[in-house]
Amino acid sequence: MEKQITIKDIAYALHISTSTVSRALRDASDVKPETKKAVKALAEELDYQPNKLALSLLNKRTNTIGVIIPNLDYVLAAMVKGIDEVALEAGYTVMVCQSDESFGREIVNTKRLLDSFVDGFIVSVSSETKVFEHIKKIQNRKIPLVLFDRIIQNLNVPKIHLDNIEGGRIATQHLIDQGYKKIAILAGPENMGISNDRMEGYMQVLKENKIRVDKNLIIYCDFNQDYAREATKELLSMKYPPDAIFTISDRMAIGAMQAIKERGLKMPKDIGLVGFNNEPVTSLVTPSISSVEMYAYDIGKATAKLFLEMLHSDVDMSNEEIIIKPKLFVRESSQRTPTRK
Amino acid sequence: MEKQITIKDIAYALHISTSTVSRALRDASDVKPETKKAVKALAEELDYQPNKLALSLLNKRTNTIGVIIPNLDYVLAAMVKGIDEVALEAGYTVMVCQSDESFGREIVNTKRLLDSFVDGFIVSVSSETKVFEHIKKIQNRKIPLVLFDRIIQNLNVPKIHLDNIEGGRIATQHLIDQGYKKIAILAGPENMGISNDRMEGYMQVLKENKIRVDKNLIIYCDFNQDYAREATKELLSMKYPPDAIFTISDRMAIGAMQAIKERGLKMPKDIGLVGFNNEPVTSLVTPSISSVEMYAYDIGKATAKLFLEMLHSDVDMSNEEIIIKPKLFVRESSQRTPTRK
């Protein structure tokens, strides 16, 4: 690591003081034009770069945003991309930490980022996270914080996320519209916000359509293809198996599809299937899978914008909650009546 | 942002000097046990956290690694995950910047990270990158740097990457073994390292098998599903179309597959197809797609390890080059002879 040019070097070379150099570089009004010119010229020539560390120490601002996410799957990668884009534009650099769905790592990451004096946090909590002391710590220090995607309700923090209830609703209503009667749901781990919301939507719609909610058709399983496959196998070996399955992720839909095929059932004839996220893979498999689009990239951009707004305004935004509407993309796995909807 | 506790606060409260506090906290040998105990107790009580900015300013070390990648697709997300894991373990935090395949953004990112005084760089260059002044700038400043995945040859920097030539070789040899005679390749943009290497492997094997390399069967196209689809369409409308296609990414393989299906051709009977990356999607589509596995997660981990090794050793490692061997996963899209290989 070579010596960096500092204002001292410039000051020394020009036989002036560092404060004058500092002022000249920042175009202060009270510097003689010639001095200013000389300083700038030399700075340019020596490729002077101000030391951000020193500035940060002084201002307590690092122009850095800490982002904590549970993983880097398709959806979150798209969101991060959106965040990154907007942040870069606004002159911020992003520090992305993955908790890998582990509460412990989330804590560690939070601490790291706090220690690094990030100017604020953009967080999506892990599926394990049930207690929020680390989040409250951020709040207590009055550090700007936005929760996105996997948010925490009942916490006085600006939030931005998909309308997951609505997502569950449109998926379920669609299956009912297609004539399916016995609709199972593959949910995520219990207590997981987005899973519960999607399930809530599912239950609302069943009730509205006078369909009994059958506990045996509600399966909590890991957010994971293989678990979903196993769970589906079991569902299909029930005495009165479901005639449709709504999975709260596309990975799980793929797993379900595998089990369905192994069982020799045909979609959409024998059984309907709807996934969630609208990942590209849904239109690549056969049959293609209907899925709920969540506009991950846009959510990412909106998150960063909300964050920046919060950072630069002094009105309290802790009650802000932006909710993005999902949209169902109907594909072969669930479309029985060609012209409906 | 609330006031942070500093050693001054502790010193003041205990009526001792900041230097003593500093020593006590770092368990220096020459501090009276009682003093030490008192300092530590108070630090604990006040939840004292050393100010990293101040430390960094002093030591010129930030415990931060700058990672620059062209995008966050499946492969790179897996690599980043590997890097993140190892870095975290070693006490480093990672700043990930996406160049979005843009040379300009790569420059900006490099500058940002230099300004942030990262302790070193882990870089995979964008597909647009053809001139390397920004990389050389890093080198000139004697900042540790490792190139991974999309590396630059002829640059005296430690590198780690897949054996892409071998990847191209095994894919092509496999197609020949399966009896395909006229093998096309969908490559990436011209001048792109990994693309050229995979193509090099392809050509080597053709020559070894006394098959003429036909320029018309070499298509440069964007790393992208739709381009691949169009390119494949054109290939298939040639007077003597290919009977097999090797695409240098799975996304492109998907595009090729779409075009093949639209044309009414059957894989592997009428035409063979092999992709690259071994993304999960390859085994989900019908027919499943043979693909070259590149062990992205492992490459990520190995990259971070190489980087840390370099950071902590003072022997010159600039000639280090780690090359990972790929492996072909044969699936339906190319397997004509059931028991071969």
Add this chain to the structure above:
DNA sequence: TTGTAAGCGTTATCAT
């Protein structure tokens, strides 16, 4: 218009 000096939080050197 410019320079001096203090301060951001910490550590290292040198006294005591």
Add this chain to the structure above:
DNA sequence: ATGATAACGCTTACAA
């Protein structure tokens, strides 16, 4: 065993 002081690179009163 402890304290005073300088230093990291920069900004900003305050003085001149």
